[in-house]
Amino acid sequence: MFEKDEIVGEDFHKMLLAIQNLIEYLNRNYFNDKRLEEEVTMTKTLYDPIVEKKRIEKKAKETAIKAIKMGMTNEVINELTGLSDKEINDIRKEQSH
Template sequence: MLLAIQNLIEYLNRNYIDDENLEKEVNIMTKSLYDPEVEKKGIEKGIEKGIEKGIEKNQVEIVLNMLWEGLDEATISRFTKIDIERVREIIKKHLN
């Protein structure tokens, strides 16, 4: 899409406007809108967020399953290595 806009601006400039700086400014603008390095960082950030959500979902499932098996908060925390406050937060959020 950005390439199409860039080509259109270049065409209009060459045929109708003839501004020396316009094409250079459009090139700078389109590169700032699409930068492969920025896209790469965005993808990496998205993957990290997905992993965090996956870990969070697993924590919730594990804590609730252990609770339903009759284990107390302290035991769940000790076996899972999840901070006891986090265990309590999960229980409160999902059982109330």
């Protein structure tokens, strides 16, 4: 779902933490397997803010490309994507080649 943009990164992260907490609770109360606790802590690394930032930047660029093709101004594209005039102009140059 995360890769298909059906769920945002923040919600994905919250779901992983909830699953982790549930597994830790069940392990503490029913299994007490220390190895399981070590493996569960790895779920924290599945959400990477840097990867999320890159995904957002990629989505902004894709939106800007569509908006450029529709003839929108830099001002409108900036409002839609948050990209600067320089970034938008760079994308315009890339698209013109």
